[in-house]
Amino acid sequence: MERFLLVDDDEAFTQVLARALHRRGLETACAQNASQALELAQQETFSKAIIDLKMEGPSGLTLIPSLKEQQPAMDIVMLTGYSSVATAVEAVKLGAVNYLCKPANTDEILAAFANIEGDAAASIPEQRPSVDRLEWEHIQKVLAEQDGNISATARALGMHRRTLQRKLNKRPVKE
Numbered sequence: 244m245e246r247f248l249l250v251d252d253d254e255a256f257t258q259v260l261a262r263a264l265h266r267r268g269l270e271t272a273c274a275q276n277a278s279q280a281l282e283l284a285q286q287e288t289f290s291k292a293i294i295d296l297k298m299e300g301p302s303g304l305t306l307i308p309s310l311k312e313q314q315p316a317m318d319i320v321m322l323t324g325y326s327s328v329a330t331a332v333e334a335v336k337l338g339a340v341n342y343l344c345k346p347a348n349t350d351e352i353l354a355a356f357a358n359i360e361g362d363a364a365a366s367i368p369e370q371r372p373s374v375d376r377l378e379w380e381h382i383q384k385v386l387a388e389q390d391g392n393i394s395a396t397a398r399a400l401g402m403h404r405r406t407l408q409r410k411l412n413k414r415p416v417k418e
Contacts, residue, residue: 248271281313297324
């Protein structure tokens with residue numbers, strides 16, 4: 244039987260997802276942060292993990308290599324309400340098989356595990372992204388380059404740290 248590790252600091256979301264997976268006959272274990280997830284991975288074997296990007300403490304990106312080191316056969320899907328091209332690329336480079344934007348339902352999440360091959364026929368947007376979206380993407384890229392360090396990112400962007408934190412606390416701008 245497949246066993247899922249759910250890692251998200253939103254306890255209500257995690258419990259709802261766990262119940263939905265249980266109804267489909269799948270076993271789950273839940274963690275609210277990276278350290279809890281690593282403890283569970285030391286104690287049990289999981290075939291799949293659903294990891295939130297932005298959590299208290301280390302981000303989900305930092306968790307991917309540690310989980311893959313402990314359990315190389317584990318398939319990981321990154322799920323986030325703070326999506327960006329930079330974090331999607333990093334998640335895949337670090338070992339995630341897919342990357343989904345919240346909100347995503349259980350069927351979409353399970354389909355992400357089934358659809359790990361690339362799709363050359365993927366739709367290409369007809370409009371260019373907005374300036375606000377490009378700014379969000381650039382901030383995320385620089386943040387990834389600075390290993391998540393807010394102060395270093397603010398310095399690299401020539402921006403006050405509080406201004407950067409305000410921008411990061413907002414949801415990503417729509418395309």
